[in-house]
Amino acid sequence: MDKELEAMLKYIRLPGLLANWNSYLTTAGQDNYSHTRLLKEIIQNEYTIKKENSRKLRISKACIPERYVMETFPFDRQPNLSRKKVINIYDSDYMEQRQNIIWIGSTGTGKTGLATSFLMQDINKGYKGRFITFPELVELLYQSVADHTEAKIIKMFEGYDTLLIDELGYVEIEPIQVGLFFTLMQRRHKRKTTLITSNLGFAQWTTFLQNNQLTAALIDRLTENSHVINMKDCVSLRAKLNTGQG
Numbered sequence: 001m002d003k004e005l006e007a008m009l010k011y012i013r014l015p016g017l018l019a020n021w022n023s024y025l026t027t028a029g030q031d032n033y034s035h036t037r038l039l040k041e042i043i044q045n046e047y048t049i050k051k052e053n054s055r056k057l058r059i060s061k062a063c064i065p066e067r068y069v070m071e072t073f074p075f076d077r078q079p080n081l082s083r084k085k086v087i088n089i090y091d092s093d094y095m096e097q098r099q100n101i102i103w104i105g106s107t108g109t110g111k112t113g114l115a116t117s118f119l120m121q122d123i124n125k126g127y128k129g130r131f132i133t134f135p136e137l138v139e140l141l142y143q144s145v146a147d148h149t150e151a152k153i154i155k156m157f158e159g160y161d162t163l164l165i166d167e168l169g170y171v172e173i174e175p176i177q178v179g180l181f182f183t184l185m186q187r188r189h190k191r192k193t194t195l196i197t198s199n200l201g202f203a204q205w206t207t208f209l210q211n212n213q214l215t216a217a218l219i220d221r222l223t224e225n226s227h228v229i230n231m232k233d234c235v236s237l238r239a240k241l242n243t244g245q246g
Contacts, residue, residue: 016045058123064131070117078110080233086114089227095122095161098190100222103197105231108238111197112166114229118195119164127161134168141180142173150180158187168198172208182214189221196222201232 009018017024028038059067070090075083089101101118103111116131123129132140137157144153157163173181188194200207202219209215 014046016049017042020045055124055126058128059120062119062123062129062131064116064119066113066116067120068113068116069120070114073110073113073117074237077237078231078234080235081110081229081231086229089229090118090121094227095125095127095193098193098225100194100196100226101229102195102222102226103229103231104201105199105234106236107199108236109231109234110237111231115164115166115195115197119162122162122193128159129162129164130157130160131164131166132157133166133170135171137165138171138173138177138181141184142177144180145176154180154184154187157184158192160192162193162195163188164195164197166197168196169200169205169208172210175211178209178211178214182218185218185221190225194222 006018009015024038024042027033027041028035070087075081075086094101101115103115105111119129119131140153141150144150185194198205202223205219206212206215209218
């Protein structure tokens, strides 16, 4: 391949064609390989490469600390969790229905691992997602007040097709943070899918939100169109597997 053609392929970003140029030339020389068939193969390969690169980029931007997948979750070690229920939700059209999924249970039972599996599935299907812990989210919201970027931060998190908020309830938050968090959840209500893990039952959410009315309104919106997976009777997996799944 001459340098000019190589430069053009790099400029128009066709890495597959550049990498497989000689192979394509060999294929083109085959008597039973039509020009149409060759062009289709080149286009299909480029499409596959771009799709995969896009998927990898979405995963990178999602800030997922541990990329758990459903196939590796140890259901056999968690007998009090209904595998059938989880898989039925996993295989359902929850994204099209804009449904939320909430996991409630003690630390170490696998809530984060399961929620991450859903997030990974959504990203692999082409959706844009983000992982963030509740303490990190409310801190970002709090900092946005100081530099007057509340609208920008809320719009950013509002835009994710799937937003995974991990460890809801680990910190007490200020009234202004409660208000901003409620605004975000209200904006996503019935428009986007939100995945939430919490070590506290709904009745205990007032202990960190410290606002009875907003807590009630928040729970009402989150559970109106959602699946709740109760893992309160599940055992910790950390001592048995040391997997880090929370």
